Amino acid sequence: MNGQWEVVIGLEIHAQLATNSKIFSSASTAYGSEPNTQACLVDLGYPGVLPVLNEEVVQMAAKFGLAVKATVAPRSVFARKNYFYPDLPKGYQISQYDLPIVEHGELFIRDDAGNEKRIGITRAHLEEDAGKSVHTGYGKASGIDLNRAGTPLLEIVSEPDMRSAKEAVAYMRKIHSIVRYLEISDGNMQEGSFRCDANVSMRPRGQEKLGTRTELKNLNSFRFVEKAINFEIERQIDVIEDGGEVVQETRLYDSDKDETRSMRSKEEANDYRYFPDPDLLPVVIEDEYIQAVRKTLPELPAAKQQRFVDEYALKGADAEILTVNRAVADYFESVAKAASAKAQVAANWVIGDLSSQLNKEGLDIVDSKIDSFALAGLIDRIADNTISGKIAKEVFEAMWAGEGSADEIIESHGLKQITDSGEIESIVDAVIEVNPSQAEEYRGGKDKLLGFFVGLVMKETGGKANPGQVNQILKEKLK
Numbered sequence: 001m002n003g004q005w006e007v008v009i010g011l012e013i014h015a016q017l018a019t020n021s022k023i024f025s026s027a028s029t030a031y032g033s034e035p036n037t038q039a040c041l042v043d044l045g046y047p048g049v050l051p052v053l054n055e056e057v058v059q060m061a062a063k064f065g066l067a068v069k070a071t072v073a074p075r076s077v078f079a080r081k082n083y084f085y086p087d088l089p090k091g092y093q094i095s096q097y098d099l100p101i102v103e104h105g106e107l108f109i110r111d112d113a114g115n116e117k118r119i120g121i122t123r124a125h126l127e128e129d130a131g132k133s134v135h136t137g138y139g140k141a142s143g144i145d146l147n148r149a150g151t152p153l154l155e156i157v158s159e160p161d162m163r164s165a166k167e168a169v170a171y172m173r174k175i176h177s178i179v180r181y182l183e184i185s186d187g188n189m190q191e192g193s194f195r196c197d198a199n200v201s202m203r204p205r206g207q208e209k210l211g212t213r214t215e216l217k218n219l220n221s222f223r224f225v226e227k228a229i230n231f232e233i234e235r236q237i238d239v240i241e242d243g244g245e246v247v248q249e250t251r252l253y254d255s256d257k258d259e260t261r262s263m264r265s266k267e268e269a270n271d272y273r274y275f276p277d278p279d280l281l282p283v284v285i286e287d288e289y290i291q292a293v294r295k296t297l298p299e300l301p302a303a304k305q306q307r308f309v310d311e312y313a314l315k316g317a318d319a320e321i322l323t324v325n326r327a328v329a330d331y332f333e334s335v336a337k338a339a340s341a342k343a344q345v346a347a348n349w350v351i352g353d354l355s356s357q358l359n360k361e362g363l364d365i366v367d368s369k370i371d372s373f374a375l376a377g378l379i380d381r382i383a384d385n386t387i388s389g390k391i392a393k394e395v396f397e398a399m400w401a402g403e404g405s406a407d408e409i410i411e412s413h414g415l416k417q418i419t420d421s422g423e424i425e426s427i428v429d430a431v432i433e434v435n436p437s438q439a440e441e442y443r444g445g446k447d448k449l450l451g452f453f454v455g456l457v458m459k460e461t462g463g464k465a466n467p468g469q470v471n472q473i474l475k476e477k478l479k
Contacts (some may be wrong), residue, residue, distance in 0.1 A: 005240075006205045007233050008166045008213075009198060010160035013175050014153050016129070016193040017060050023128050024051030024094065024280075031191050035145035039131070043150035045090030050279050053078075057152045058283060060184035061101045061126055062293045064154060065298055066123050067178055069104030072290050078126075078280040082273045095127035095155075095457065097274040101283060107178070108302070109170040111163070114170040119171050120159030127153050148192075154184070155259040156360035159208065165229035169222050172196055181326045195220045198229055202236045202246070202475050211236075212246040216253055216260060228253035232260050260286035290314070304329055312336055312343035320352055327365045331372050338376035341383040349375060353396055369400050371375050386410060387417050388467055417466050421473070424457070424465050428473050431456045442478050450474060 022029055025042035042049045065072040079097040105121035131146035156175060160166045178192060187194040201213035216232060217224045236246050251260040301323045308319040323329045332350045336343040358368060375451040382392050387410060398409045411415055430455060432439050442449040457470050
């Protein structure tokens with residue numbers, strides 16, 4: 001990026017709340033149903049029907065507010081945001097405007113230099129989702145699926161505190177992790193349960209005044225957020241340096257062409273003619289209610305990360321990886337408690353071989369073909385020198401294929417490690433005897449030849465000799 005410019009980024013994240021019914025009606029929120037089978041008369045705004053607030057969404061919003069150290073408002077108000085669009089049959093969306101349920105929170109990320117950085121959270125407010133326009137399969141017409149209409153959303157609005165696309169992604173990942181820890185959203189980006197609008201502007205480095213911003217709409221993957229913001233940064237710099245002016249507008253990101261394109265001019269709040277919804281009373285939350293919600297909070301990612309460092313002596317970077325996903329953290333902790341080896345060994349296996357296999361097959365940790373106790377059993381066989389680390393990988397693959405426990409596979413495949421010093425010594429002697437010139441070169445100072453001899457011994461034993469013993473005996477015999 002051109003060094004004279006500074007990017008300013010703020011994110012508006014929409015997290016679909018994990019309720020069974022919609023925010024103002026009893027219609028189902030289940031994903032994947034036939035179009036227009038889950039939109040009731042309340043969702044469609046028929047005359048004579050009245051919305052009734054789903055209390056669970058209030059509890060979930062309060063949970064989020066407490067998790068990000070925000071103020072949960074004792075009184076918040078629903079408003080009508082008026083605009084016409086085919087997938088919004090009422091002609092307005094019920095949202096919150098000047099009195100949201102959550103305000104003034106924060107979380108911390110790592111900036112591009114690896115330093116801790118505070119990102120302010122301006123507000124988080126409740127609103128209903130709109131339906132979905134379908135533009136393929138209908139010729140020149142479009143179809144409307146109203147199943148999503150009325151689905152509860154928590155819109156989380158950040159301060160414009162991010163200064164790179166990587167920082168924006170780091171912040172978005174933190175929010176994603178928090179809502180999943182709290183179990184208030186499944187965070188499924190493929191199904192639209194977690195998506196993001198990014199506000200991007202440029203200003204000369206050192207200037208306080210913000211530049212004109214554009215809004216990048218409906219980004220539904222971390223990769224697309226990063227790519228879209230980076231494209232928009234370059235586009236805006238080119239416009240300014242060519243003597244033009246950035247126009248305030250909403251733009252869409254085309255992932256196929258890796259570019260943003262204009263969608264419409266950006267509206268201001270007064271364009272929506274917000275006013276309090278006459279059908280909904282203000283939401284009043286008493287302190288006793290907030291304290292009751294506070295007691296339901298789980299251990300959050302940042303606290304769990306620090307505990308893993310303190311309690312299990314993990315590397316900070318490993319603790320951070322393990323605590324992004326609550327299920328992964330639980331799996332690791334179960335392995336660490338069941339295995340006799342140091343917890344860092346368990347962390348290495350979960351982050352390394354297990355995660356690699358899960359990614360290869362597109363599985364979540366809860367669908368792992370090796371449960372935590374089975375993995376602990378494998379780690380124990382390395383710790384007690386029954387098998388080497390190299391053979392353990394072979395055993396792991398057999399366990400993943402369903403061949404049984406580590407002990408069963410070691411027994412049936414004859415993989416038990418050779419630790420008998422006398423047996424290893426005789427093999428070492430034989431290997432040295434048939435390679436006299438290499439032995440002399442080693443004695444003459446070519447230390448790297450030790451690896452040559454180790455390889456030969458391991459080959460002779462089918463990889464089953466204890467590597468530590470092999471190294472020690474070779475060094476003594478080659479003196």
